[in-house]
Amino acid sequence: MTLFRLWLAAALLFSLVLAACATAPITGRRQLVLVSDGQAAQMGINAYQQIKTETQVSRDRRMTRVVQRVGKRIAAVSGQPNLPWEFTLFRDLNPNAFALPGGKVGVNEGLFKVVKDEHQLAAVMAHEVAHVLARHSAERVSQQVLVQAGLAGAQAMGGPESQQWMGLAAQAATLGIILPYSRTQESEADEIGLTYMARAGYDPRAAVEVWRNFNAIGGSRPPEFLSTHPAPASRIQNIQAKLPGPLQIYLNNPNKVN
Numbered sequence: 523m524t525l526f527r528l529w530l531a532a533a534l535l536f537s538l539v540l541a542a543c544a545t546a547p548i549t550g551r552r553q554l555v556l557v558s559d560g561q562a563a564q565m566g567i568n569a570y571q572q573i574k575t576e577t578q579v580s581r582d583r584r585m586t587r588v589v590q591r592v593g594k595r596i597a598a599v600s601g602q603p604n605l606p607w608e609f610t611l612f613r614d615l616n617p618n619a620f621a622l623p624g625g626k627v628g629v630n631e632g633l634f635k636v637v638k639d640e641h642q643l644a645a646v647m648a649h650e651v652a653h654v655l656a657r658h659s660a661e662r663v664s665q666q667v668l669v670q671a672g673l674a675g676a677q678a679m680g681g682p683e684s685q686q687w688m689g690l691a692a693q694a695a696t697l698g699i700i701l702p703y704s705r706t707q708e709s710e711a712d713e714i715g716l717t718y719m720a721r722a723g724y725d726p727r728a729a730v731e732v733w734r735n736f737n738a739i740g741g742s743r744p745p746e747f748l749s750t751h752p753a754p755a756s757r758i759q760n761i762q763a764k765l766p767g768p769l770q771i772y773l774n775n776p777n778k779v780n
């Protein structure tokens with residue numbers, strides 16, 4: 523009987539997964555997304571409001587202008603120009619940036635220690651915009667929902683099979699689902715970002731320069747942006763491998779940014 527219930531749970535999960543398939547832009551990767559765009563956007567907007575109450579917004583007008591200009595150009599070519607995009611420069615010296623569903627992108631003042639020109643800033647911001655368009659937050663939330671559902675299901679079943687099932691779910695949470703997926707998403711954001719840069723008139727080769735700069739300031743304890751992202755060396759290799767297509771788009775773009 524317990525085996526039958528296990529089968530039933532697996533079948534239910536399978537149909538849920540089939541019903542919730544999404545596709546990432548540019549790469550065409552199939553994704554599991556269990557939350558709607560509207561739900562994800564609301565979560566993003568709430569989190570952004572929270573961050574704004576905790577971190578001061580920059581008073582540097584020159585840097586703020588550049589962030590706004592780059593953000594607008596990239597959002598315009600992202601395929602979703604009508605999201606309520608918001609680009610905020612925060613008064614924080616960590617060289618970091620982040621993105622939330624609903625088109626909310628934050629850049630720290632400290633990033634300007636690493637990016638040497640507008641193209642390099644565009645590389646980081648295009649990467650962040652790519653996270654939004656590829657629904658990466660919703661995807662991570664969905665993975666967690668599945669893991670929780672698996673754990674709850676296992677607890678409900680009881681018996682020795684339940685122990686096995688829970689062990690598997692926990693393993694999946696730490697190894698199989700959350701960590702590697704996150705790496706996949708980072709590489710995907712890099713790849714999509716190159717195309718957005720090129721369409722917006724920024725030289726996608728600047729993405730390689732940014733990661734060389736990050737590498738140079740890395741030291742023994744890397745900044746936050748590095749620690750949550752793939753190692754710079756493999757990252758540069760991946761970017762270089764994806765560069766030819768976007769570079770062609772850039773070279774053919776009549777509206778290049780100087």
Ligand SMILES: [Zn+2]
Nearest residue numbers: 649708711751
């Ligand atoms: Zn990222």
